[in-house]
Amino acid sequence: MLEAFDLTGRIPKGQYSSIIDPLEARAAKLQREVRKHGKSVIIVMEGWRGSGITRIINLLQPVLDPRGTRIYPIVEPNDIERDHGMFWRFWFRLPSYGQTAIFDRSWYTSTIVEYYNPDQMDEIPGSCIEDINNFEAQIISDGDLLLKFFLHISKEEQKRRLLVIKDSPFTMQAMYLRRKEGMYMVNRDFAMVDRMLMKTDKPASPWTIVEAESMKYGHVRVLQTFNSAVECWLTEKAGGNKELAQTYLIKTIIEPEEASILKKTDLTKSYTHKEYKPILQKLQEELHDLQVEIYNRKIPVVIVFEGWDAAGKGGCIIRLAESFNPRGYVVEPIGPPNDWEKMHHYLWRFYNRFPGKGKITIFDRSWYGRVLVERIEGFCSESEWQRAYHEINVMEDSLTRDGTILIKFWLHIDKDEQLRRFEERQNTPEKNWKITEEDWRNREKWDQYETAVDAMIRRTTTTRTPWTIIPANNKYYARIAVLQTVRSALQKKIKDMK
Structure with missing residues (x-):
């Protein structure tokens, strides 16, 4: 899945503002429309270490209304959370109707940290994949919109970025991910992550792979996906094409505007x-x-x-x-x-x-x-x-x-x-x-x-x-x-x- 994506995409010089400004204006308007319908938007941000998850979220913050948006960085679970099943703390953080939640890493990262041992297995256990798919199906069946992004970079770019952020106290490298040294490294975990994405890439909750070597390019891809998905979701809520609503998300990732492979x-x-x-x-x-x-x-x-x-x-x-x-x-x-x-x-x-x-x-x-x-x-x-x-x-x-x-x-x-x-x-x-x-x-x-x-x-x-x-x-x-x-x-x- 990841191998098919070209990481050389860039926004033409001098065109970023003319592209991003209307996308941001549209996203802000769509978020307000979602609130009127009384359902939630749940955004999952995953990706390689150093892929720019925090930077993308920071770029989204000025666009989305802070009164209706909450960001959840996933860190080490506390004692109370460990007394419950893994998904309990995510159920606890799901937004109320009309609100938007952005997960800075999510149940995917927690599953890998808690259940994946690279020295003994080559993929996440099947029971964990089933739990993830069931959890997401419950979210969607309630009428909420689930958007999943995976930020993809090359191993060379990852090496360069990790050198830049290695001393930052806020990086995930110094927090929850430290429990699994070397985790989310392109050269080591590519096959495991690729299979995880493939097995959780469902028609109603597919992954959007974001080519994130260029932050501007990645920002545009995220907003394009958000706008396209929300527009089609609102169409269905308004009594529009039901089949369109069932497949709206996949369109945003299988038919990008970039050059043909x-x-x-x-x-x-x-x-x-x-x-x-x-x-x-x-x-x-x-x-x-x-x-x-x-x-x-x-x-x-x-x-x-x-x-x-x-x-x-x-x-x-x-x-x-x-x-x-x-x-x-x-x-x-x-x-x-x-x-x-x-x-x-x-x-x-x-x-x-x-x-x-x-x-x-x-x-x-x-x-x-x-x-x-x-x-x-x-x-x-x-x-x-x-x-x-x-x-x-x-x-x-x-x-x-x-x-x-x-x-x-x-x-x-x-x-x-x-x-x-x-x-x-x-x-x-x-x-x-x-x-x-x-x-x-x-x-x-x-x-x-x-x-x-x-x-x-x-x-x-x-x-x-x-x-x-x-x-x-x-x-x-x-x-x-x-x-x-x-x-x-x-x-x-x-x-x-x-």
Whole structure:
């Protein structure tokens, strides 16, 4: 989840005031509107050490009415609080109706301090995650608005900031977090935090990941999210679109205004045919041997191919399949669900296709159709495809925890290259079968699909199940990159098992 976020975002020089002033004015007005409806806004601020939680809260203070806002810095629980369950002190601090509460760290930090031992475990206990999700569900079911922010910075930036604040008596480093030395350090806790965020990223209470290397940029992101969420929440309270209200929060984090992830892909990478052939042959030989080890160690492998029409998925799959013994793999081409499949949960038909131990399944398109074609073409409701991000993350997490290697590819080409390939297919008799009217219709919705792909990559990239974006303008490069990625994934799994 965190790996998909670009930390280089900055506000253009000289434009900060013109951007932030209307956002602050709107936020102040919206807070007053919330008070009229007699419900609460609860803001959770979490993040890496030194990520700027205090600074962001300080920037929010002049915006929100102090008569209706209370800030709670989470510190060491006192004796009375320790006589109760962990969530008791947070229930005690929940705001009265019409008020706003900002938690400077929260039940997430308390859970980690009290229950996580990095020397004995690699994640927060499942029972704690369940308690958190149940607690937040109770808050939301009462009609209150819950906003969760995680401030994200790089390990290099964290190192620099910790040197600056190390002597401050007010920093969390000198208080509650001291009980767990090294806690919330990017280089140590990345996987644990990433999984915590993923497992508590619910449709009605998702996380907003704030790129906080620049405080101005982070401030803008927080206010944009606050305004968008509150506006949609008020719409529902006023008797507006119920489905809009159920999914308002996710929109603020899956479709940011920043540049597309895909647009940052270097599509100039290439191999000549002369360079390509010997590399391909060597990789296929290595993959053949690795398949034998995977089979002997009874490791299931799932390889997912998604990408633009004409991006070369078929060619990559052919070269990959040529590496393997056909008795140990299967290619599953995924099209629209049939009538029987439509009578089940949309993930049902994929569970039926997952490989047994030691086998390999290659998916030519996959369950991600839910958040791509089904989203764009209106084959499912907005609340259904918004909910799918969490459902997919849970399914993939279960697969990998059971020992499956899961590799996910997005094959990326630019619009001009797609047009060239479409025209080549249309004008070449032996390739004409590859192009359909549906392909041309989908091309007209390129921008919508690009937004959906960006959202998909951001919301379903985790430490265990990352996306690999393959630059595919050059087919030779794409095929080599795919085989190299699969080889590395299989080698790593085998090495970890030794």
